[in-house]
Amino acid sequence: MASEPLRTPGMVEFAQCRGQVAVIRLVGRCSFQNSAYLQKAAEVCERELGPCSFVLDLDRCESMDSTFLGVLAGIALRQRQVGQSNLIAVNVSPRLRRSMSLLGLTHVLDLRDRQPDGQAVQQVEVGESDRIAMSRAEQVAHMIQAHHRLIELDSGNEIRFDDVMKYLEESLSRAREIEQKQDNGAGHLHPSTNSQPNSKPR
Numbered sequence: 001m002a003s004e005p006l007r008t009p010g011m012v013e014f015a016q017c018r019g020q021v022a023v024i025r026l027v028g029r030c031s032f033q034n035s036a037y038l039q040k041a042a043e044v045c046e047r048e049l050g051p052c053s054f055v056l057d058l059d060r061c062e063s064m065d066s067t068f069l070g071v072l073a074g075i076a077l078r079q080r081q082v083g084q085s086n087l088i089a090v091n092v093s094p095r096l097r098r099s100m101s102l103l104g105l106t107h108v109l110d111l112r113d114r115q116p117d118g119q120a121v122q123q124v125e126v127g128e129s130d131r132i133a134m135s136r137a138e139q140v141a142h143m144i145q146a147h148h149r150l151i152e153l154d155s156g157n158e159i160r161f162d163d164v165m166k167y168l169e170e171s172l173s174r175a176r177e178i179e180q181k182q183d184n185g186a187g188h189l190h191p192s193t194n195s196q197p198n199s200k201p202r
Contacts, residue, residue: 020049020050020051020052020053021052021053021054021055022042022045022046022049022052022053022054022055023054023055023056023057024038024041024042024045024054024055024056024057025057025059025060026038026056026057026058026060026061027060027061028060028061028062029062029063030061030062030063030064030065030068031063031064031065031067031068032065032067032068032139032142032143032146034068035067035068035070035071035142035143035146036071036132036134036139036142037132038068038071038072038075039071039074039075040132042054042075051082051084052084053079053084053085053087053088054075054079054087054088055087055088055089055090056072056087056088056089056090056109057090057091058089058090058091058092058093058096059090059091061093061096063095063096064096064099066103066146066147066150066161066164067142067143067146067147068146069099069100069103069105069146069150070143070145070146070147070148070149070150071146071149072087072105072109073103073104073105073108073146073149073150073152073153074145074146074149075087076105076108076109077108077149077152077153079108080108085110086108086109086110087108087109087110088109088110088112089109089110089111089112090111090112090113091113092111092112097111103150103153103154103157103160104150104153104154104156104157105153107153107154108153135175135179136175136178136179137172137175137176137179140168140171140172140175141172143168144165144168144169144172147161147164147165147168
């Protein structure tokens with residue numbers, strides 16, 4: 001089944017600072033619609049720079065939903081696992097601070113008022129900030145994984161997102177069923193060239 005573009009109302013950019021530090025800038029509304037691109041941006045930074053630390057610039061970020069926060073939690077947890085310092089988040093609004101604190105991200109994020117001094121930003125690359133190709137099932141699976149990261153971060157999130165997880169699991173089952181039916185239907189559209197349904201028996 002062909003994947004559909006994942007449109008993003010916000011934008012993710014990434015650049016290199018002095019040393020092995022990558023700055024990720026978030027612009028606009030950060031949600032499940034563009035959270036996969038945050039994950040991709042982190043992976044590209046690590047590929048370009050090798051093991052590195054991250055600075056998240058939220059100066060122009062309007063909001064984050066739980067899926068986006070879950071992807072952010074996953075990046076922060078991975079940083080800890082490989083022995084890197086905590087992910088630094090700068091220019092965090094009071095509203096985002098409350099959300100991060102409520103879900104436990106303050107345990108793995110270093111919240112600061114501004115970017116650390118002495119780090120001159122140099123552009124590395126800006127990728128596909130408007131879309132990522134994902135099927136509906138892939139989108140839902142991505143959302144489930146993001147919420148698992150929040151639960152891994154804080155056990156209290158298991159109760160908090162219990163209804164959300166049930167809904168997402170049901171949505172994933174439905175999406176997979178639909179895609180399976182579509183795949184089966186596509187197969188029926190291409191009968192074998194050897195078959196001759198209109199030939200008369202002799």
